[in-house]
Each structure stands twice: as C-alpha cells, then as structure tokens.
Amino acid sequence: MTTAAAEALDEQCFLTAQSMQSLNISEHFQLVKLLGEGTYGKVMLAVHKKRGTPMALKFFPRLSTSLASFLREYNLSLSYCTHPSLTRALGIFFSTPSYYVFAQQAGSLR
Numbered sequence: 001m002t003t004a005a006a007e008a009l010d011e012q013c014f015l016t017a018q019s020m021q022s023l024n025i026s027e028h029f030q031l032v033k034l035l036g037e038g039t040y041g042k043v044m045l046a047v048h049k050k051r052g053t054p055m056a057l058k059f060f061p062r063l064s065t066s067l068a069s070f071l072r073e074y075n076l077s078l079s080y081c082t083h084p085s086l087t088r089a090l091g092i093f094f095s096t097p098s099y100y101v102f103a104q105q106a107g108s109l110r
C-alpha cells in the first residue's frame with residue numbers, strides 16, 4: 001500500500017468511527033445460519049427484519065479485536081468491493097456489547 005493510500009485509509013477509519021452505532025441485533029436482523037469462520041471471528045447469514053434483505057454479517061469479537069483493526073477491515077472491504085470477484089460490502093456496520101459487525105452481500109464466491 002502506498003503512503004497516500006495508507007493515509008486515506010486512516011482518514012476513512014477516523015471518519016467511520018464517528019458514525020458507528022450500537023445496535024441490538026435481534027431487533028434488526030434474523031440470524032439464519034453460520035456461513036463460516038475465519039481467523040478473526042464468524043460469518044452469519046442474516047435477514048434484515050424490516051426489508052427482508054439477506055446478507056452476510058461478519059462478527060469480530062470485541063475481546064480479541066481492537067476498534068482500529070475492525071474499522072480497517074470494514075473500510076478495506078468497502079474499497080475492494082468494486083472488484084467483480086469479491087462480495088460487495090453493504091455500508092452497514094455497528095457494534096453490540098460483545099461484537100463489532102459489518103455486512104457484506106451473501107455470496108457463494110468465497
């Protein structure tokens with residue numbers, strides 16, 4: 001990553017930190033099933049309760065994930081999401097008492 005790209009990413013992380021909401025997951029999403037687990041945490045298939053939109057929610061445990069590294073993952077997923085072979089980030093991110101979470105299009109490509 002170039003210095004300019006790293007600075008742009010830092011700035012984006014700072015800005016997104018300002019608008020992170022705390023959500024009660026069960027109020028907004030129905031969790032359907034576990035899609036997989038990575039080194040950082042788990043990925044669940046979820047449906048937005050009001051809109052019926054299916055999506056993959058990525059759960060980063062707050063015990064083992066710093067806010068800075070979560071925001072970095074989230075913002076990287078937003079900037080790479082234009083690549084046709086990657087699942088699209090949906091611009092949804094929030095915290096719960098135990099997790100930092102962001103949403104991606106649920107796909108079979110990964």
Ligand SMILES: Nc1ncnc2c1ncn2[C@@H]1O[C@H](COP(=O)(O)OP(=O)(O)OP(=O)(O)O)[C@@H](O)[C@H]1O
Nearest residue numbers: 035036037038039040043056087104105106107110
């Ligand atoms: N958007 C998605 N749609 C459907 N399934 C997904 C999606 N993202 C991740 N998964 C599933 O969850 C698993 C874990 O994904 P995750 O992105 O957490 O980790 P990874 O990139 O596979 O591994 P690591 O965390 O080690 O880099 C994947 O292997 C895949 O099976």
